[in-house]
Amino acid sequence: MNDSDLDLRTIADRLSMKAALPFARGSSALFALFQAFANRHGTGEVILPALCCESVALAAMYAGLKPRFADVCGDTLCMTPETVGQLVNDSTRAVVIVHLFGVDANAAAFRELRRANPTVAFVEDIAHAVGGRTLCGKLLGSEMDYTLLSFAESKIIAGDGGILLFGERALDPDDVRSIIPASAPTKPPVVLAMNLRNVVHSLADLWRTSNDLELVTAFESLTPYFRDLIICSGGISDTEAVSDGFENLEDVRMIRYANYSLYRAGVQATHAKVVPLREGSTCWRCPVLFSTPQRARDTTTKLRSAGLHASNHYFPLNLLIGGEPKPIAEDSSSRIVNLWVEPRLPRNEIDAAIAIINRS
Ligand SMILES: Cc1ncc(COP(=O)(O)O)c(C=O)c1O
Numbered sequence: 001m002n003d004s005d006l007d008l009r010t011i012a013d014r015l016s017m018k019a020a021l022p023f024a025r026g027s028s029a030l031f032a033l034f035q036a037f038a039n040r041h042g043t044g045e046v047i048l049p050a051l052c053c054e055s056v057a058l059a060a061m062y063a064g065l066k067p068r069f070a071d072v073c074g075d076t077l078c079m080t081p082e083t084v085g086q087l088v089n090d091s092t093r094a095v096v097i098v099h100l101f102g103v104d105a106n107a108a109a110f111r112e113l114r115r116a117n118p119t120v121a122f123v124e125d126i127a128h129a130v131g132g133r134t135l136c137g138k139l140l141g142s143e144m145d146y147t148l149l150s151f152a153e154s155k156i157i158a159g160d161g162g163i164l165l166f167g168e169r170a171l172d173p174d175d176v177r178s179i180i181p182a183s184a185p186t187k188p189p190v191v192l193a194m195n196l197r198n199v200v201h202s203l204a205d206l207w208r209t210s211n212d213l214e215l216v217t218a219f220e221s222l223t224p225y226f227r228d229l230i231i232c233s234g235g236i237s238d239t240e241a242v243s244d245g246f247e248n249l250e251d252v253r254m255i256r257y258a259n260y261s262l263y264r265a266g267v268q269a270t271h272a273k274v275v276p277l278r279e280g281s282t283c284w285r286c287p288v289l290f291s292t293p294q295r296a297r298d299t300t301t302k303l304r305s306a307g308l309h310a311s312n313h314y315f316p317l318n319l320l321i322g323g324e325p326k327p328i329a330e331d332s333s334s335r336i337v338n339l340w341v342e343p344r345l346p347r348n349e350i351d352a353a354i355a356i357i358n359r360s
Helices: 008-014 026-041 054-062 082-084 107-116 190-210 213-221 223-230 240-246 249-268 293-305 317-321 327-333 348-358
Strands: 019-023 044-050 065-070 090-098 121-125 147-152 161-166 272-274 285-290 336-340
Touching: 008 019, 008 161, 019 026, 019 223, 026 090, 026 121, 026 147, 026 161, 044 054, 054 065, 054 190, 054 223, 054 293, 054 317, 054 348, 065 082, 065 317, 107 121, 107 213, 147 240, 190 213, 190 223, 190 240, 190 317, 213 317, 223 240, 240 249, 249 272, 249 285, 249 348, 285 293, 293 336, 317 327, 336 348
Parallel strands: 044 065, 044 090, 090 121, 121 147
Antiparallel strands: 019 161, 147 161, 272 285, 285 336
């Protein structure tokens, strides 16, 4: 199968969007979109959550736009119209609303801000949340000017690549289609991906134990080296996996949510709280907030020693890339542990993780 075999029309229709373009990565789709804004309106700023994958910020930087980070809400770990509203100015080109870990960031609440800022593009990033629904039963990703989908073995839908959906107020897809140079690599180089991951994790670990803000300048000097990781040409590498992913999405969503619900019901300790996801959500990873950074670190070590998956996503991007302090993101980030909810995860691993958390 190649991109032309993928039913992009149906994917766009599902989310009531008018068009869909495939890319080699979600980050490449964002880069192309940001570059198209920069070409049209000049350089400026992109607002995104302080807790998010660093590749979203890198896509903005490589397009010549400055990332501005909005603080998140301590309950949802997602940014709010208030934290974004404080940052919007004449240079704002785009706002990227991320449904982190599958939590509904309530894109509808941004409608007023969007109406008041008709030249700003609002992007809904559903890389973690595809298939999830809002309180009103609408699919996440059907509310704003653009929607970003990302596919990978580690995400909700496998297949490697990304799709950018265009809504009513969006640019013409032809203005975005040809932005990525054909000379760019067709796949993100694996070694670069590992390097970026290792750099970010090392800086995060150093910050968590030292609180040293010099780490920002350390990352800044490295950003030019990761360009080939973000700007990739071509399309989705396994369109069959993407088609299957959409076909099985509701079944997968339900299993992931059922696994998440086991953690939610099982974690009863006063020192650990599972971040609430509403029924109807797609859970990417189950976020647990510990009472202290030390508890989160110790529990991660215990989970990993028992052979269980645990990660500490995400490192606050204002500390990695620069910007004003973001107190809630910085505090939450130091206390998050993410647990796996993959459909094939054995029940005994979920029970073992719950037992470790309750005892820790
Ligand atoms: C929330 C979010 N948005 C966008 C991306 C970028 O997607 P991709 O890995 O397809 O470039 C990621 C990457 O994992 C992500 O976590």
